[in-house]
Amino acid sequence: MSAADFLLAPEVQKLLKVVFAEPMNRFSVAELEKRTKLNPELIEQTQEHLLQSGILCRHKSKADEQEAVGANTSFVFYNELRTIALKSFAAAEPIRAMLRSKFKDSVLRAFVLGEDKDATVELLVVHGQLVPEESEMAAACRKLSTSIGRHLDVHVISSTRYAALTARDDLTLKLAAPFAIEVVAEGDTKAKAPIERGGLLQSARRKLAALGR
Known part of the structure; x- marks a missing residue:
């Protein structure tokens, strides 16, 4: 072998x-x-x-x-x-498991952006229609941090903000780095993407049309 x-x-x-x-x-x-x-x-x-x-x-x-x-x-x-280990089983898997179990209704996507020399793992969380409760997210990350022996530096942004990232954004550069890995992909959880403004208008029109019948 x-x-x-x-x-x-x-x-x-x-x-x-x-x-x-x-x-x-x-x-x-x-x-x-x-x-x-x-x-x-x-x-x-x-x-x-x-x-x-x-x-x-x-x-x-x-x-x-x-x-x-x-x-x-x-x-x-x-x-x-x-x-x-960070990319596969030591950090990424526990982070993925935590987000998919505790925040399955709000976390749409998530990325491990890397780890610095002080063993701090940087995590980007993209939420959908629902926003994760800040205190619950902080408590879950503290517990996980103790479990995996690493500090967690967490960024929580909306899917709208994520979609609007430009090439010059710091987060874009980190997402493009070789150590970045997606730990929660869209569709892995029950979180739903926000309804676009046009979608709301169309929905309202359909409801009005139904009422007029």
Whole structure:
């Protein structure tokens, strides 16, 4: 099996999802079993390969603690792996799941714009007819931030504002950057796009016509 094939293995992705979501934490086999739902033998085999590859590092256990592993931040490809994790399973997936479950009636589209050196993930949320409750969005993002080990910098704009973005807009430049990824596409949720002014007029005309019959 090649290194690339190994990194694409489901058990590796499950383990790295946990580790890269909280890169400063340490994880015992028991904790990884709880988080990944994998059996202990497979976890030990997988983490041993990742340890030998330098992706993980081992932390010595104390007398009353189990041996633990964590992300090796000195690994030569650590930043690249974090980028992959951000785009695929460590940050994007939890963000997508949160928005699609808690804000399915208001979030029309959403994009992860990138992550800075301080582990702050920038998120653009585009709402439809309904606007997400500010306090609810803030609370959900705080909870998620704790879960994934990253701060969230969230921009919430209307679909009308999104459609009006120009090439010179800062958000347009960020959306065009290679690290940007769409985590919620239009149609993924129950959110509805605003009715255009012309559409409202046509609707009113149809109602008047019906009343005149």
